[in-house]
Amino acid sequence: MSVTTRAEARTEPNQEQEIRTTKPTTSDKVVGGVSHVVLVIWSIVVILPLLWTVLSSFKTTAEIFKSPFGLPANWNFDNYVKAWVGNNFGPMFLNTVIVVGCALILVMLLGAMCAYVLARFSIPGSRIIYYLMLAGLTFPVFLAIVPLFFILQGMQLLNTLPGLIITYVAFALPFTVFFLFSFFKSLPYEIQEAAYVDGAGEWRTFFQVMLPMARPGLAAVAIMNFLGLWNQFLLPIALNTSQPNYVLSQGMAAFASAAGYQVDFGALFAAAMITIVPVLIVYILFQRQLQGSVSQGTSK
CATH class of the missing domain: 1.10.3720.10 (MetI-like)
Structure with a gap:
């Protein structure tokens, strides 16, 4: 029993140490938040022009100038x-x-x-x-x-x-x-x-x-x-x-x-x-x- 208690006593501090090391700090949260914001902005910069190109490919020239950000009136593959x-x-x-x-x-x-x-x-x-x-x-x-x-x-x-x-x-x-x-x-x-x-x-x-x-x-x-x-x-x-x-x-x-x-x-x-x-x-x-x-x- 004494050997078991000693082993538990030795393992408990290690477990607490692992928990402490894995707990995110304030700086980690700040870096993670800034990284997510940058990734969201970058995704918007990449996705929006591509989405606009896809929508415009189904429009006529007059429709593109009349409603550049709207949905196509007719979804056809003429273009x-x-x-x-x-x-x-x-x-x-x-x-x-x-x-x-x-x-x-x-x-x-x-x-x-x-x-x-x-x-x-x-x-x-x-x-x-x-x-x-x-x-x-x-x-x-x-x-x-x-x-x-x-x-x-x-x-x-x-x-x-x-x-x-x-x-x-x-x-x-x-x-x-x-x-x-x-x-x-x-x-x-x-x-x-x-x-x-x-x-x-x-x-x-x-x-x-x-x-x-x-x-x-x-x-x-x-x-x-x-x-x-x-x-x-x-x-x-x-x-x-x-x-x-x-x-x-x-x-x-x-x-x-x-x-x-x-x-x-x-x-x-x-x-x-x-x-x-x-x-x-x-x-x-x-x-x-x-x-x-x-x-x-x-x-x-």
Whole structure:
């Protein structure tokens, strides 16, 4: 009995200490309140323009100017039909999906392989290669437009979708390597050594062991690359002047500028929604992959 009472006496202070440490202080409440207020304001800033764009995409131009914040009188998809068929957004959407999809697959594959080798192996010149990748992040893309133009022209890839894909891969590769380098660096070496002991080679270790462990990092950088490539405007406008190969960002600019002062704002908002919706869908699909951590992945 005495041993039990001593144990209880020792555990009670620890329980009280845990309760005291978990009890929020006044400063914690202030920080939490300010954080919630900032998040609410930020949500309003993001949601309200998107909601206004959705409502305006179902209105006519006259209705937008007459009642810009009201509900549409008729909920129809005429504006979407005009944008998709009348302004040739269907082929441009397909071109964008092909260019961004192929570029994203290539940049994720090449970036993950490059970051893995630079982070996990000691090879001559690895630090120089890594710093050159970092230098690529600091180089303004508009300074490379003229050299890229002549390079693609010499390769017979100017104004073509493959040329745009290669350019997108080169544009997104430095950031991908930089982001995944520290991620692969933090993975435990014990699991890699265990794969070697089980007889796995380098390729099998990378694709079946290390790459699944890096899934949260891959999902995060994939979302960032997708957003950057989908909304890219400068590179296609300079390197892809052939109208049959236009992407959505070029189509939006051409649609707004060609109409002059007689813009069909309802169709323009519908075109904007056509451009925005795929980004939202991809983010919703990938956000599930962002949950979890490296420790959870290794425990499985």
